[in-house]
Amino acid sequence: MRNLSLLTDFYQLTMAQGYCQKGKTETAVFDLFYRENPSNNGYAIFAGLEQIIEFVENLRFKEDDISYLKNQGFNDKFLDYLRNFKFKGDIYSVPEGSVVFPKEPLLKVEAPILQAQLLETPLLNLINHQALIATKAARINEAAKGKNVLEFGLRRAHGPDAGIYGARAAVIGGCVGTSNVLTGKKFGVKVSGTHAHSWVMSFESELESFRTYADNFPNNCILLVDTYDTLKSGVPNAIKVFKEMKEKGIESDLFGIRLDSGDLAYLSKEARKMLDQAGFEDAVIVASNNLDENIITSLNLQGAEIDLYGVGTRLITSYDSPAFGAVYKMSEYSDQPKIKLSDNIEKMTNPGDKKLVRIYDKESGKIRADLIALKNEEISENEDLTLFDARDTWKTTTLKKGSYQLRDMLEPIFKNGQLVYDSPSVLEIKNYAEKEKDSLGEEYKRLTNPHIMKVDLSDKLFDLKQRLIKKNKMKK
Numbered sequence: 001m002r003n004l005s006l007l008t009d010f011y012q013l014t015m016a017q018g019y020c021q022k023g024k025t026e027t028a029v030f031d032l033f034y035r036e037n038p039s040n041n042g043y044a045i046f047a048g049l050e051q052i053i054e055f056v057e058n059l060r061f062k063e064d065d066i067s068y069l070k071n072q073g074f075n076d077k078f079l080d081y082l083r084n085f086k087f088k089g090d091i092y093s094v095p096e097g098s099v100v101f102p103k104e105p106l107l108k109v110e111a112p113i114l115q116a117q118l119l120e121t122p123l124l125n126l127i128n129h130q131a132l133i134a135t136k137a138a139r140i141n142e143a144a145k146g147k148n149v150l151e152f153g154l155r156r157a158h159g160p161d162a163g164i165y166g167a168r169a170a171v172i173g174g175c176v177g178t179s180n181v182l183t184g185k186k187f188g189v190k191v192s193g194t195h196a197h198s199w200v201m202s203f204e205s206e207l208e209s210f211r212t213y214a215d216n217f218p219n220n221c222i223l224l225v226d227t228y229d230t231l232k233s234g235v236p237n238a239i240k241v242f243k244e245m246k247e248k249g250i251e252s253d254l255f256g257i258r259l260d261s262g263d264l265a266y267l268s269k270e271a272r273k274m275l276d277q278a279g280f281e282d283a284v285i286v287a288s289n290n291l292d293e294n295i296i297t298s299l300n301l302q303g304a305e306i307d308l309y310g311v312g313t314r315l316i317t318s319y320d321s322p323a324f325g326a327v328y329k330m331s332e333y334s335d336q337p338k339i340k341l342s343d344n345i346e347k348m349t350n351p352g353d354k355k356l357v358r359i360y361d362k363e364s365g366k367i368r369a370d371l372i373a374l375k376n377e378e379i380s381e382n383e384d385l386t387l388f389d390a391r392d393t394w395k396t397t398t399l400k401k402g403s404y405q406l407r408d409m410l411e412p413i414f415k416n417g418q419l420v421y422d423s424p425s426v427l428e429i430k431n432y433a434e435k436e437k438d439s440l441g442e443e444y445k446r447l448t449n450p451h452i453m454k455v456d457l458s459d460k461l462f463d464l465k466q467r468l469i470k471k472n473k474m475k476k
């Protein structure tokens with residue numbers, strides 16, 4: 001485990017020294033939330049919690065950190081505090097792989113102000129990256145309509161961590177596996193791949209290169225057919241090699257071709273015909289080349305015969321929507337609810353120690369809405385539940401008792417600094433994320449102009465917010 005304790009913004013430490021100096025030990029509550037879905041998606045996939053847990057568990061300041069901070073001008077009292085630092089607060093979070101929506105609390109920290117504040121930057125850093133890539137992967141997999149997507153982006157990722165954890169997030173978001181071997185080893189996810197053009201170019205002939213590859217990897221034998229001429233040379237040579245394998249009695253688990261340039265719809269349809277005519281109906285066709293959810297949707301509409309998509313750049317960088325934009329805002333200090341005012345109503349925070357309640361339609365199991373309520377507020381399934389729009393409060397919906405089910409989304413992760421949560425494996429998270437996506441109606445999952453999920457405030461939270469807005473306006 002790398003020492004990431006100084007992976008923070010300088011101002012977190014200057015504030016921390018100030019709190020230490022002043023003896024401010026009151027408890028603060030902070031909410032982590034985001035404001036807009038990336039790529040105009042209808043939802044996001046929450047990811048990165050396992051790395052947050054690892055970070056918090058290992059948050060200790062070593063002597064070399066302390067001496068570095070001493071050189072930056074921090075005082076001895078504060079440095080002594082850091083020497084003995086251990087996180088002592090509570091953290092609640094939605095599970096990784098959850099479907100989430102803008103403005104709702106995804107993770108909540110309750111801790112002495114200094115400690116809660118110190119977590120801001122690393123927590124945001126971890127969630128902002130992985131939730132972004134998991135959400136992009138969910139979009140790409142939605143476009144693939146049940147066909148598998150393999151993550152190919154390591155070489156185009158923004159450095160090693162973006163590659164390693166981006167691939168982790170991509171699998172959570174729906175990818176069947178990754179070409180990234182380190183991610184495979186670290187997280188027990190499937191690794192796979194084909195071969196490069198250089199492999200073909202290093203042989204005297206394409207045929208010889210295919211033969212040699214098939215001899216080496218008969219059970220994962222996807223031949224890249226576009227180095228010279230896809231239909232005149234690549235596919236015929238691949239077919240020759242598949243015939244030779246058959247003659248040798250080799251029953252391959254996975255064999256086929258990869259297309260990496262040209263008109264992928266046309267070439268895949270022609271290649272499919274050629275493979276089928278040669279008796280290789282079970283040969284798979286892999287496609288790659290700057291794919292994303294839009295091109296994959298278009299390829300589907302064109303009737304492309306593609307069984308597996310390899311997606312790199314536009315997935316691992318979330319090319320069209322490069323920032324998740326999660327923020328971390330104080331909602332309570334020393335048992336007093338706090339609000340951040342803004343001229344922009346969208347940017348006003350929700351005050352108080354809160355919970356996130358998900359409301360499911362009992363019959364269909366689909367999400368009806370999310371409700372943000374105060375932590376100690378009782379929301380009961382045994383009464384009719386009236387939801388209202390926090391902007392246009394006259395817009396209401398009443399859910400009849402018995403027609404809906406409630407779920408508390410924020411689970412305890414740390415209690416008094418003790419870890420009380422078992423992180424599931426990445427494959428378990430991926431399976432959970434599939435179920436989460438199933439709990440969304442189709443209209444929330446479509447790639448363009450999806451329905452906006454209602455995220456409402458409870459009566460009590462709404463009243464508290466109004467009261468604090470008035471009170472704080474008067475302070476100005």
Ligand SMILES: Nc1ncnc2c1ncn2[C@@H]1O[C@H](COP(=O)(O)OP(=O)(O)OP(=O)(O)O)[C@@H](O)[C@H]1O
Nearest residue numbers: 260261262263264265266288289290291295298299
């Ligand atoms: N039938 C298709 N419909 C829509 N987009 C396609 C189709 N076929 C390929 N594409 C996409 O069009 C883009 C073509 O990229 P590019 O201009 O680099 O051409 P290329 O075929 O890769 O050429 P090169 O031989 O230089 O690699 C890629 O993003 C690819 O995924």
Ligand SMILES: O=P(O)(O)OC[C@H]1O[C@H](OP(=O)(O)OP(=O)(O)O)[C@H](O)[C@@H]1O
Nearest residue numbers: 152196197260288289290291311312313
């Ligand atoms: O297009 P992306 O979605 O980013 O997917 C990854 C790309 O990386 C490889 O190309 P590259 O030119 O790097 O190597 P190659 O010579 O093996 O094709 C591969 O052939 C894909 O085209």
Ligand SMILES: O=C(O)c1cccnc1
Nearest residue numbers: 152179192193194195312
């Ligand atoms: O295995 C492959 O085909 C692969 C892996 C990474 C990037 N491009 C292709």
